[in-house]
Amino acid sequence: MQKLILPFVLFCCLSAAAIAVAKNGKEKQKLQPQGTFDVELCSLGNGRWDAIRYNLVTGESAQMQEGAWVKLEAPSNLEDRTGAYRVKMTQTTQGRCAAILFDEDDGQSWHLNNGRWLPIAGP
Numbered sequence: 001m002q003k004l005i006l007p008f009v010l011f012c013c014l015s016a017a018a019i020a021v022a023k024n025g026k027e028k029q030k031l032q033p034q035g036t037f038d039v040e041l042c043s044l045g046n047g048r049w050d051a052i053r054y055n056l057v058t059g060e061s062a063q064m065q066e067g068a069w070v071k072l073e074a075p076s077n078l079e080d081r082t083g084a085y086r087v088k089m090t091q092t093t094q095g096r097c098a099a100i101l102f103d104e105d106d107g108q109s110w111h112l113n114n115g116r117w118l119p120i121a122g123p
Contacts, residue, residue, distance in 0.1 A: 038054060038086075044096070048095070052072070054085060057083070057084075059101060072117060073115060077119060099112040
């Protein structure tokens with residue numbers, strides 16, 4: 001009987017320890033703060049790159065120009081609006097990138113043209 005009890009007690013102790021470690025790991029993940037800003041980068045070739053920093057909630061954004069963030073002009077339909085914004089960038093030709101800002105909540109989107117976000121028409 002004693003031979004059966006000892007392995008059972010050992011199994012219970014190991015199980016309790018494993019559950020405690022797993023639970024502690026999940027609590028640490030929950031405590032990590034979520035950022036409000038993100039950055040999207042695009043390679044221009046020859047070691048050059050372009051970058052846009054943007055606010056995930058308001059869509060406010062700035063483009064890297066000569067080592068400084070320069071605010072991008074927002075259209076009137078983007079002002080005083082909150083959502084879940086994302087920026088996507090891709091190289092179009094050597095030395096040029098295209099950028100799109102979109103709201104994940106409703107799909108509304110804008111494309112970057114000469115430092116201004118212009119609305120993209122459609123559903």
